[in-house]
Amino acid sequence: MSETKLSDFLKTGKDWTRLRTSVPGIFVLKLPTYKSSPARLAVELNPVDESGNPKKRRGLILRSSRELEDFHELYQHDKISKLLNTLDSVNPQVEPAKRKKGEEVIEL
Secondary structure, three states, rough: HHHHHHHHHHHHHHOOOOOEEEEOEEEEEEEEEEEEEEEEEEEEOOOEOOOOOOOOOOOOOEEOEEEHHHHHHHHHHHHHHHHHHHHHOOOOOOOOOOOOOOOEEEEO
């Protein structure tokens, strides 16, 4: 992964722009300046469809490695799978969207 490319993206990218990586479902997201916090980059986890398009408008945004550790602990809770399986049986199915062509990709 190129620090130079990421640094350039932080300086010149538009706020809320999502940059693809070489790993499907992992994106780099430019967050805007907010109150006393400067603009910065974050990781967005957003599963992709068969075409490589994100399935959700906005995925899980991780601002630090500590946040990843916190979410990792939550994902490992044994009752979350049971809850999600129940939701799967209750919720209606949704059709996937189509992918945009020609987007830049960051190699991880």
